Amino acid sequence: MNVVMVRIPTPLRRFTAGADEVSVEGRSVGEVLQELVARHQDLSHHLFDTDGGIRKFINIYVNDRNVSSLDGLDTAVDNGTVLTIVPAVAGGRR
Amino acid sequence: MSGHLRRLQELRALVPEVSAKQAFAAQQEGGLLVDVREPEEVAGGSPVGAARVVRGYLELEIEKLESDFDRRLLVMCAGGTRSLYAARGLQELGYSDVHSVSGGFGAWRQTGLPIEVPQVLTAHQRERYGRHVTMPEVGEEGQLKLLNSRVLVVGAGGLGSPAAFYLAAAGVGTLGIVDDDLVDRSNLQRQILHTDDRVGTPKVDSARLTLAALNPDVRVVSHPVRLTKDNVEEIFSGYDLVLDGTDNFPTRYLINDACVKLRLPNVHGAIYRFEGQLSVFWPAWPEHPGPCYRCLFPEPPPAELAPSCAEAGVLGILPGVIGTLQAVEAIKILLGAGRPLVDRLILYDALKQRFTELKVERNPDCAWCGEGAQITEYPDYEQLCATALA
Numbered sequence: 001m002n003v004v005m006v007r008i009p010t011p012l013r014r015f016t017a018g019a020d021e022v023s024v025e026g027r028s029v030g031e032v033l034q035e036l037v038a039r040h041q042d043l044s045h046h047l048f049d050t051d052g053g054i055r056k057f058i059n060i061y062v063n064d065r066n067v068s069s070l071d072g073l074d075t076a077v078d079n080g081t082v083l084t085i086v087p088a089v090a091g092g093r094r
Numbered sequence: 095m096s097g098h099l100r101r102l103q104e105l106r107a108l109v110p111e112v113s114a115k116q117a118f119a120a121q122q123e124g125g126l127l128v129d130v131r132e133p134e135e136v137a138g139g140s141p142v143g144a145a146r147v148v149r150g151y152l153e154l155e156i157e158k159l160e161s162d163f164d165r166r167l168l169v170m171c172a173g174g175t176r177s178l179y180a181a182r183g184l185q186e187l188g189y190s191d192v193h194s195v196s197g198g199f200g201a202w203r204q205t206g207l208p209i210e211v212p213q214v215l216t217a218h219q220r221e222r223y224g225r226h227v228t229m230p231e232v233g234e235e236g237q238l239k240l241l242n243s244r245v246l247v248v249g250a251g252g253l254g255s256p257a258a259f260y261l262a263a264a265g266v267g268t269l270g271i272v273d274d275d276l277v278d279r280s281n282l283q284r285q286i287l288h289t290d291d292r293v294g295t296p297k298v299d300s301a302r303l304t305l306a307a308l309n310p311d312v313r314v315v316s317h318p319v320r321l322t323k324d325n326v327e328e329i330f331s332g333y334d335l336v337l338d339g340t341d342n343f344p345t346r347y348l349i350n351d352a353c354v355k356l357r358l359p360n361v362h363g364a365i366y367r368f369e370g371q372l373s374v375f376w377p378a379w380p381e382h383p384g385p386c387y388r389c390l391f392p393e394p395p396p397a398e399l400a401p402s403c404a405e406a407g408v409l410g411i412l413p414g415v416i417g418t419l420q421a422v423e424a425i426k427i428l429l430g431a432g433r434p435l436v437d438r439l440i441l442y443d444a445l446k447q448r449f450t451e452l453k454v455e456r457n458p459d460c461a462w463c464g465e466g467a468q469i470t471e472y473p474d475y476e477q478l479c480a481t482a483l484a
Contacts, residue, residue: 010367020445046399056393061452066390069455084450086441088391089364089371090400091252091341 001025002079004032009087015042024083029060030073032083047085057088105178109185112193114201117168120193125166126159128152130180131199133214135172140199142208149176153183163188170195170202213238219311223265231431237265241311243428244268246333248321248349250297251275252413253339253363253420255287260421261337262305262312266428269305270333272317273297284410321345323472326352335427337361337420339413343394344475350375350387351472354463359434361423362387363416368409370416370442373454374423374435377463384436389457389464394479412444 006022016022022039026032037044049055053073060067061084067075077083112120118141121127127144129136136146147155149171160167167189171177177194184192195202203209215223215234219241226232226240243266247254250273258269275297277288285297292300298316305314317329326348330336336358338349346364353360357378364371376384394400419440426432441450458464 010369055395057391057395057399059390064450064452066453066455068457069453084441084452086371086439086452088343088395089366089369090343090346090394091364091366091406 002027002077002081004077004079004081004083006032006036007082007084009085009089011087011089012043012046012085015046016040026077028073029062029067029075029077029083032077033060033073059086060084061086102175102178105182109178109181109192109194111174111178111196112168114195114197114205114207117170117193117195117202118205118207120166120168123166125168127168127170127195128156128159128180129170129199130177131171133220134217135199136212137214139203139209139211141170141202142210144170146212149180152180153187156184156187156189160189164190166191166193168193168195171198173200174198213242219265222309222311226264232429236429236431240265240425240428241267243335244270244333245335245337245424245428246270246272246330247337247339248272248345249339249341250285250287250301251281251339251341252284252365252408252410253417254337255285255301255339256414256417257337257339257363257421257424258301258305259287259308260418261424262309262314264421264425265309265311266424267311268313268315268333270315270317270329271298271301272319272321272329273301274318274320284408284413286414321348323348323475326472327356330356330358333358335359335361335424337363337424339363339417339420343400343479346387347394347478348472348475351462354378354386359427360387361420361427363413363420365408365412365416367407368412368444370412370444372416372419372423372435372440372442373438374427376434376436377456379434379436381436383456383463385454385456386460386463388462389460390439390454392457392461397479409444412442415442415444 004024006024008016008020024032024035026035062075127141129140129144129146130149130152145159169177169181174196181192181194223237226237227234245261245266247258250271277292277295277297277300279293287304288300296318298318302314330352336353340346354377359376362373375386377386423435427434437454439452439454
């Protein structure tokens, strides 16, 4: 298993007990995210739509590449990969 | 005989002279006319198509204007004397075909040859923008470009304040400000355009007062309205660039959609607590089509998944960082300097003091800018944001 560092954006930290980074094991982006939401269940609703796909206002980056330009949830991850969750941010209002 | 007169005799033997009429003919045949008079003289008119370099900088600047040492150069001053000295200087640099225009600009004007009044910086502007003009990436030409530029800042809030402030300082000639809000005391923690004594007044008025006090060169155009799909094109038209400093999804999607349609660069910034995002969305970028906001975020989050105003909060300085970077991108785009932040997203984490650069790719299936997308009309944005989860 590879250990991946998942960076949690500020708006989602209330679902990770305030943690800004979570270390998770997995071989693919999908496995890493499943392990992440297994630990922090309230995140699931924010990351995945009802079909199990990544929500359209959330991007998942493996290092500096968007997984939507790679193999999506099947994108392989290595030991030491940084996975960044990038949500749409509006500003003050909503 | 004075030293000057003796020297002139020597120069006349070394530098061939041509009449204004001959200089014009040579210019038409591909020669370069170089007007070496001072800016104050040039401000009253100069031959059409002439290169303009003051005598004092001629030898330092000429190779940037003409690297072909065999091109015919026609050097002009006011009466034909300074141009002899200048022409000799060019010969000594290695230019092989240099002429002095006898009678100078006076003869050119009397002969009725074509004249233009070139736009030049005033003495006041040269002083104000001296630190810009000194840099080769800007120069007098670039500064004039900025003075002729029109930037629309949407939102005179946290991001728009520092952005508009610096764009005005930089001499962006026309700054449009869109905001329908009033200054609130709680804004002053970060919205540095506004002041305590203007609480309760329209933000566009407050912004105008601040920007005019900083730089009277800048024309501030107030748009005290909320952007809607019905007014967006009328407001955007005539601007070179839009800077998104808004605080809500409906307006962000509207700005994106209108910028894509009108082919305008959209300099995007967003902030949340201690984190910021920055990018330039510009599918019409001349170099290659860049992504739009919808390529990255096809849909806004529904209201229940977006953090509410009350729980959001923001470090007051954070929009200073992101808004200032937006101003940097705007200036680069206006000047054509460097590489704009197209195809890239910067995340800024103030707590870690860390910038992360991510790639943003065009989505060929993007509903708005993708190959199959057919832009017809703007959606209902309030609806879009309220029901995206459905």
